[in-house]
Amino acid sequence: SATGDLRLSLLREELVAAGLHALVVPSGDAHLGEYVHPCYERRAFISGFTGSAGTVLVTREEALLWTDGRYFLQAEKELSDEWTLMRMNQEAVPTLEDWLSANLPEGGLLGIDPYVHSIADAEKLQAAVGKVEGAALQSLPSNLVDSVWAHYKEEGAVGDAAARPP
Numbered sequence: 001s002a003t004g005d006l007r008l009s010l011l012r013e014e015l016v017a018a019g020l021h022a023l024v025v026p027s028g029d030a031h032l033g034e035y036v037h038p039c040y041e042r043r044a045f046i047s048g049f050t051g052s053a054g055t056v057l058v059t060r061e062e063a064l065l066w067t068d069g070r071y072f073l074q075a076e077k078e079l080s081d082e083w084t085l086m087r088m089n090q091e092a093v094p095t096l097e098d099w100l101s102a103n104l105p106e107g108g109l110l111g112i113d114p115y116v117h118s119i120a121d122a123e124k125l126q127a128a129v130g131k132v133e134g135a136a137l138q139s140l141p142s143n144l145v146d147s148v149w150a151h152y153k154e155e156g157a158v159g160d161a162a163a164r165p166p
Contacts, residue, residue, distance in 0.1 A: 005082055007046055007148055008063055014144040015060060021108035022100070024125065025056040025145055026116055042116075042145040049078045055096055059103075066096050097128035107134035113143040 015023055025043045044050045046058070047065055051074050054067035066086040067075050075085050087093050094102065104110060110129050112122065122137070129135045 005080060007152075008058065008082055010148045010151060011046055011058055011144060012060060014147050015058065015111070018111060018138075018140065018144065019109060020111040020138060021105055022057055022059040023111045023144055024096070024117070025058065026121070027052065027054055042143065042149070045149055046145050047078075047083060048080060049075050049083075051075065051078075057096060057099070064099070097124050100125070100128040101131040104129060104132045104135050106132060108132060109136055109138045111138045111140050111144065114139040116143070 011023070015021075025046055027043050041050075043054060043056050047054075047056050047063070049056075049065055049067070049071075051067060051071035053071065054065050054075070057064045057066075062084065063082050064084045064086050065075060065079060066088050068088045072085070072087055079085060086096075086099070088095075100110060108129075110125065112125065114122065117125070126137045129137045
């Protein structure tokens, strides 16, 4: 959808402004649960995918969603053409960490919101990034998706963006 594409464009502007090459957007909130309050559905807001399990990676050129077999059909319907569905546990589909190790540029910065990643997940991402020369994991002071969401509220958008807390 055109709306999804605009959200992606705005997020990429935030990415570049923060000096990042990629950003991970998990499903969870600060409580790290699979089911989150609508005001914390950042992954759904940015990707259009509303399933309860999935992780998004947005780079300056690509947008990828990893999800499991329960959600393949739903994701195919909900993702716009700009998105690549990464079917977890399928042959020849790399994990998020393997994809990062293979595709993050040398010296690249991967951004995460430290409040929505478990320590174990952050350590896995750190290990993946560590395989790339000069690359680093960057804990962000604020969630970049929230900046895009705030833009939608300012524009008087309705629907999911209206659920965002002030």
